[in-house]
């Protein structure tokens with residue numbers, strides 16, 4: 305399997321008559337943090353939706369763990385070991401913290417495995433353990449972010465896709481989130497991260513892709529992209545990047 309978990313090849317996706325992604329190829333490797341960067345509206349969330357089978361693929365292929373998952377139903381894709389933590393850290397507000405977490409393990413039948421995962425999540429987030437019976441809708445923004453990540457982990461994913469975890473969080477929680485993402489990445493669980501927070505994202509990422517105008521404008525190791533003027537160009541235009 306060449307160490308790649310996810311391979312997106314020449315992907316074209318759009319809405320109506322316009323293509324948002326016009327031939328995008330990205331890969332996410334085992335045991336690594338891979339990031340997708342790009343200005344607002346370039347199609348990062350659209351790419352994630354396509355990976356999860358939520359928008360139709362017009363051209364190209366998506367492979368996960370050696371299977372061609374292009375066109376598969378979302379539940380079948382998730383069962384292969386992909387988990388998404390949606391933008392805005394959405395949780396089920398009228399359910400308890402514990403029930404939210406249990407919802408993440410809905411594909412697992414073994415009570416022993418569910419209990420072990422729950423124990424791991426509670427150990428990672430003692431705050432959630434303390435608040436296990438509280439309605440999720442009453443959690444703070446940072447706690448809600450922990451809960452949505454915890455719920456994603458309950459499915460024991462091979463690849464965790466995290467869409468803008470820092471959105472709306474205070475700087476302290478943003479820092480905490482990045483620390484956590486680094487900690488979560490391991491041999492059994494790789495991470496695909498979509499973020500606006502370029503500097504911190506490149507500090508934690510092994511590899512990154514910058515999407516601009518429907519294609520991958522630049523790619524490379526986190527280190528290489530950190531020093532790249534092209535990253536600035538993709539976000540702010542050449543003029544701003546020169547300053």
Ligand SMILES: Nc1ncnc2c1ncn2[C@@H]1O[C@H](COP(=O)(O)OP(=O)(O)OP(=O)(O)O)[C@@H](O)[C@H]1O
Pocket residue numbers: 319320324342343344345346347348349350351
């Ligand atoms: N359901 C839809 N119907 C029509 N256009 C859509 C739809 N969803 C997204 N778009 C458009 O597709 C483009 C890409 O949107 P997308 O949400 O993928 O961008 P993004 O890179 O994730 O942006 P952001 O960083 O702001 O979240 C935008 O121009 C958006 O308006």
